[in-house]
Amino acid sequence: MSKSHESENLSAIAEKLCQCNKCTATTGSGKGFGLAGRQAVFKVLDDLIAALFPGCHGYEPVPADQIRGLVEEKLHAIRASLRRQIELAFRYQCEFDQCKDCGDCGERAEKATHALMAALPAIKCVLQEDIVAAYEGDPAAKSFMEVVMSYPGVMTIMTHRLAHVLYKESVPLIPRIMSEHAHSQTGIDIHPGAQIGPGFFIDHGTGVVIGETCVIGRRVKLYQGVTLGALSFPKDEHGNPIKGIKRHPNVEDDVTIYAGATILGGTTTIGAGSDIGGNVWLTQSVPPGSKVYNQQPQPLIRERKVRKE
Numbered sequence: 001m002s003k004s005h006e007s008e009n010l011s012a013i014a015e016k017l018c019q020c021n022k023c024t025a026t027t028g029s030g031k032g033f034g035l036a037g038r039q040a041v042f043k044v045l046d047d048l049i050a051a052l053f054p055g056c057h058g059y060e061p062v063p064a065d066q067i068r069g070l071v072e073e074k075l076h077a078i079r080a081s082l083r084r085q086i087e088l089a090f091r092y093q094c095e096f097d098q099c100k101d102c103g104d105c106g107e108r109a110e111k112a113t114h115a116l117m118a119a120l121p122a123i124k125c126v127l128q129e130d131i132v133a134a135y136e137g138d139p140a141a142k143s144f145m146e147v148v149m150s151y152p153g154v155m156t157i158m159t160h161r162l163a164h165v166l167y168k169e170s171v172p173l174i175p176r177i178m179s180e181h182a183h184s185q186t187g188i189d190i191h192p193g194a195q196i197g198p199g200f201f202i203d204h205g206t207g208v209v210i211g212e213t214c215v216i217g218r219r220v221k222l223y224q225g226v227t228l229g230a231l232s233f234p235k236d237e238h239g240n241p242i243k244g245i246k247r248h249p250n251v252e253d254d255v256t257i258y259a260g261a262t263i264l265g266g267t268t269t270i271g272a273g274s275d276i277g278g279n280v281w282l283t284q285s286v287p288p289g290s291k292v293y294n295q296q297p298q299p300l301i302r303e304r305k306v307r308k309e
Contacts, residue, residue: 035092036085041177044085047078049158052124056148075117083113086171093172112169116162123161129198130157137201137221152186153202163192196220197253204259211248213266220251223259223278231265231283252288 046057051074055062062070087109094105134147134154141147147154159182163175175192183189188205190196193212199219202208207225210216214228230247246266255270257263258278263270270276271288280292 035088035173038177038181040081040085041174042181044078044081045159045162045178045181047074047081048120048162051075051078052120052127052158053148056145075120079113079117082116083109085174086112086166089172089174108169112166112171115169116165119165123165126161126198127154127158130154130200133199133201133219133221134203138203152188152205153208156182156186156188156190156202156205157196157200160190160192160194160196164194164196167192194248213246214248215250217251217253217255217272219254221256223257225260226257227262227264229262229264 050057051071054067054071087105090105090108131144131147131154134151135141135144138147138151141151159178163178166178167175179190179192186205188202188208190208190210191212191214194210194214194216196210196214196216197218197220200216201220202222202224204224208222209227209229211229216228228249228251233241233247234245236242249263249265249268249270251257251263251270252272252274254273255276256274257270257276258280260279261276261282262280263276263282265283267285268283269285270282271286271290273288274286274290274292276282276286277291277293280294282292286292
């Protein structure tokens with residue numbers, strides 16, 4: 001195939017690809033609102049975490065006398081980038097929903113950006129409680145720094161507490177991109193809508209799922225493979241799942257849920273101080289102070305017969 005023919009062929013392919021944007025393109029106003037892209041969201045998320053814990057999530061040591069200046073400089077850059085990303089996300093959503101050109105996407109972006117930046121000190125205070133919970137809850141932890149820099153559950157809750165602020169401000173796309181980035185790195189899937197109290201610790205973490213309408217109290221500890229999920233979804237008269245209703249369980253203060261447990265349903269509440277054993281399946285509430293375990297199976301042990309010489 002000649003180079004000119006190959007170029008024409010690629011041009012035709014490009015034309016066809018650009019015609020197949022039904023799911024990702026805006027709805028046809030021709031305004032061409034784009035999005036910053038996943039990598040831009042990942043970058044601002046990494047910068048936010050680096051601002052919360054300077055020297056822990058960067059590439060170089062940070063001298064003590066330079067921390068404040070570096071954090072302030074980073075915050076200015078974060079704010080500008082994040083505000084732009086949020087405005088583009090609002091504009092995209094407006095196009096997708098075919099709403100009227102109300103012109104308030106910029107104002108909403110400014111409000112959401114301010115909400116997150118203003119919340120950073122409070123987020124850090126809550127994260128300090130999460131870090132202490134992880135250190136005290138894991139006998140293998142040697143230091144707070146080890147917890148901050150290496151524990152997947154702590155990394156995920158850092159991301160969640162940032163994404164949750166944007167979720168509450170109704171920011172489209174970006175909170176979910178943040179949470180799915182943490183999911184891809186740690187195997188822990190927390191929807192940004194979940195409400196999680198301080199002192200939260202996920203030990204090991206792989207396979208944990210926490211749904212959008214979960215409400216989790218203070219000092220809750222989960223192990224790997226725990227699911228806080230929904231039962232079957234109610235549907236409207238057209239057969240579409242009804243959104244915006246409570247679908248996921250409540251977990252009150254000081255609850256421990258062991259590996260592989262599954263707790264489902266929007267009316268299910270795990271009472272304060274309860275222990276939920278491994279591989280338990282629950283679709284009903286349990287009172288405070290409960291201990292819920294599966295009946296212990298009886299192991300079958302066969303002794304190996306030793307042949308006499």
